[in-house]
Amino acid sequence: MSMLTAEIWENQFFTGQWTKAEQTYQATEVATGEALGTFGYAQPKDIQTSAAQAKQAQAAWWALSYQERAQVFENAVQITQNHKAEIIEWLVKESGSIFMKASFEVELCIQALKNAAALPSSEQGSILPSQNGKLSLAKRVPLGVVGVISPFNFPLYLAIRAVAPALALGNAVVLKPDERTAVCSGFAIARIFELAGLPTGLLHVLPGGAEAGEALVNDTNIASIQFTGSTEVGRIIGAGAGRTLKKVSLELGGKNSLLILNDADIELAAQNIAWGVFLHSGQICMTSGKVLIHESIFEQVKNRLIEKVKQFKVGNPMDQQVNIGPLINQKQCQRVEQLVQNAIAAGAKLEVGGVANGVFFEPTVLSQVNQDNPIFQQEIFGPVAVLIPFASDEEAIELANAGDYGLSAGIITSNVSHGMQVAQSLKVGLLHINDQTVNDETLNPFGGFGASGNGTRIGGPANADEFTQWQWMTIQAQAPNYPF
Template sequence: MHFLNNEIWENKIFNGAWTKAGRSFISKEVATQSELGVFGQASTEDVVNSSRDAKEAQKEWMDLTYQDRINVFENAVRIAEDNAEEIITWLIKESGSLRLKAQFELQLTIQTLKNAMSLPGSDQGTLLPTSKNKLSIAKRVPLGVVGVIAPFNFPLYLSIRAVAPALALGNSVILKPHENTAICSGFVIARIFELAGLPAGVLHVLPGGPEVGEALTLDNNVASIHFTGSTQVGRIIGANAGKTLKKLSLELGGKNSLIILDDADIEIASENILWGAFLHSGQICMSSGKILIHEKIYTAVKKRVIEKVQNLVMGNPIQDHVTLGPLINAQQSLRVENLVKKAVQFGAKLEVGGNAKDVFFEPTVLSDVTKSNPIFAEEIFGPVAVLIPFANDAEAIDLANEGEYGLSSGIITPDLGRGIKIGESLKVGLLHINDQTVNDETVNPFGGMGSSGNGTRIGGPANLDEFTQWQWMTIQAEAPRYPF
C-alpha cells in the first residue's frame, strides 16, 4: 500500500482516525484538471466535535514525557524522508508545483520537523529574582488547541511550519487546509503523524470552505489561530478571533520591492528579477511585485529580462523541461489578465505576455509603471514582472515604502554600505541585501509589517512565543502570615 493510498482518505476527514464525511469535494490535478480523488469535507459540527476532542487529547499529550514527544518527531522525519517521491508527486499535481519547487518545499518541511524535534527538550522557562526563602518561576505552558488555516501556494510547508512547533510545544492542532490542496497540505501531514505514533485526537485535519474556517475562529475551545493567506480574509479572521479573545497570528499578503541599484551587474540583476517574480508562477506572498530599477541601467536590465522571459517554457509541471506551471485555477488566471489589462489602460507598456490560457497565464513583463497605476499597489499573485524606474536612492526608498504592505524587500548592489543604509529605511519584516525577495529558511522569525500581518512572527526563536504562554509560579516552604 502506498503511503497515501486513495482508499485511506477518500470521502473522509481526519479527526484522530479516518472518518467518513457527510459531504465531499473532488481533488484535481491543476494542469490537466483530471480527477485525483474525492476527499471528505468537514462541517461546522465537525469543528465543534474536533475542538472538544482536541482539548481533551491535549492533556494526555502533555502528560507524556518530553522524550516520548521527541520520539514522535523522530519518526515523522523518517516517514517523510521514506515517502519523499510520493509527497513530491502530490505537490506537483495538486498544487501545480514544478518538481524543483516541490523538492525544495519537502526539504523545508523535513527540516521544520527536525527543528521541532528539539522543542520538547528545550528550556521551559526561567527562574526570576525574588525574596529569600522563595522561588519565583516563569514557565512556558501550551496554549491548548491551536487552529491552523493554511493557503494553497506553498501548501505543505506553510501548514507544517505552524503544525509542527505547535504540537512539539504540547498543543493539539486542528488544521484546515485549503480546499484546492487538501491532500498535499492536509492529509499528507495527518498520515505522517499517524504513522509516527502521535496519539489519536491530538491532530485533526478538516478540509472545507469558509464556513469551516469561520467556525474554527469562533470556537471557544480553540485558544489560538494561525492564518496564512490574503489580507482581506485575514481582517475577517482577526475580527472573528477577537470575539473570543484568541491569540492570533496573521501572515498576509505583500507587494514586495526588489531594488536594483545603478552599480548592479545586469545579468545577476536579471536572474534575481526572474526568480523573484516568476517562481511558482508568482503565487508567493514574498514575490517581487515592484521591481525598482535605477534609470541608468533600466533599459539594459529591461532588455535582458524580456529575453529571459521569452525563454521560459509554460506547461504541465510534471514535465521536467517546463519552467512555468499553472496558476491554482482558471479564475485566478483571468483575475491576473484583468489586472494586466487595467495596468495598460493606466499607461504601463506590455512588453511580453499578458494572456490567460485556462489555468495558465503567460509570463508577462510590464514596463514604465508609475505610482498612479493600480498595479503598483495591488498584489498580483501571478507571473508578472512590474518594472519601475527610479532616479536616486531616496526615490527608491519612497517607492518601496509606498502602499499598505510591509513583508519582504531585496536590494542588489556590490556596495554593501549603500545597500544596508537603504535597507534601514525600508518598512519590512524581511530584508535581503544582495538577494531577491522570495526568501525563507526554517530558523528565521517570519512575518511582515502593516497589512502584511499583525506584528506576530513564526519560525525559529519566534515559535516559543507564538505557541506557548507564560505562567508565573511562586513556591514557599510555608504560607506567610498576613495582618488581616
C-alpha cells in the same frame, strides 16, 4: 509502499482516525483537470466535534515526557524522507508546482520537523529574581488547541511550519487546509504523524470552505488561530478572533519590492528578478511585486529579463523542463489577466506576455508603471514583473515603502555598505541584501509589517512565543504570616 493512497481518504477526513464525511467534493489536478480523489468536506459541526476531542486529548499529550514527544517528530522526519518522491508528485499535481519548487518545499518540511523535534527538550522558562527563600518561576505552558488555516500556494510547508511546533510544544491542532490542496496541506501531514505514532485525537485535518473556517475561529475550545492567506480574509479572521478573545497570528499578503541599485551586476540582477517574480508563477506572498531599477541601468536589466522570459517553458509541471506551471485555477488566471489589462489601460507598457490560456498565464513584463497605476499597489499572485525606474536612493526608498504592505524586500548591489544604507530605511519584516524577496530558512522569525500581518511571527525563536503562554509560579517553604 505508498503512504498516500486514495483508499485511505476516499470520502473521508482525519480526526485522529480516518472518518467518513457526510459531505464530499472532488479534487482535480491543476494542469489537466483530471480527478485526484473525492475528499470529505467539513461542516461547522465537524469542526466543533474535532475541537472538543482535541481539547480532551491535549492534556494527556502534555503529560508525556519530553523524550516521548520528541520521538514522534524524529519518526516523522524519517517517514517524510522515505516518502519524499511521493509527496513531491502530489505537490506537482495538486498545487501546480514545478519539480524544483516541490523538491525545495519538501526539504523545508523536513527541516521544520527536525526543528520541532528539538522543542520538547528546549528551555521551558526561567528563574526570576525574588526575595530570599522564595522561588519565582516564569514557565511556558501550552495554549491548548491551536487552529491552523493554511493556503494553497506552498501548501505542505505553510501548514507544517505551524502544525509541527504547535504539537511539539504540547498543544493539540485542528488544521483546516485549503480544499484545493487537501492532500498536500492536510492529508499528507495527517499520514506522516499517524505513521509517526502521534496519539489519536491530537491532530485533526478538515478540508472545508469559509463556513468551516468561521466555525474554527468562533469555537470556544480553540485557544489560538494561526492563519496564512490574504489580507482581506485575515481582517475577517482577526475580527472574529477578537470577539472570542483568541490569540491570533496573521501571516498575510505583500507587495514586495526588489531594488536594483545603480552598481548592480546586470546578469545577477536579471537572475534575481526572474526568480523573485516568476517562481511558482508568482503565487507566493513574498514574490517580488515591484521591481525598482536605477534609471542608469534600467534598459539593460529590462532587456536581459525579457530575453530570459522568452526562454521560459509554460505547461504541465509533470514535464520537468517546464519553468512556469499553472495558476491554481482558471478564475485566478482570469483575475491576473484583468489586472494586467487594467494596468495597460492606465499607461503601462506590455513588453512581453499578458495572455491567459485556461489555467496558464504567459510570463509577463510590464514597464512604464507609475504610482498612480493600480497595479503598483495590487498583489498580483501571478507571473507578472512590474518594472519601475528610479533616479536616486531616496526615490527608491519612497517607492518601496509606498502602500499598506510591509512583508519582504530585497536589494541587489555590488557595494554591501551601499545596500545596508538603503536597507535601514525599508519598512518590512523580511529584508535581504544581495538576494531577492522570496526567502525562508525555517529558523527565521517570519512575518511582516502593516497589512502584511498583525505583528506576530512564526518560525525559529518566535515559535515559543506563538504557541505557548506564560505562567508565573512562586514557591515558598511556608505561607507568609500576613498582618490581617
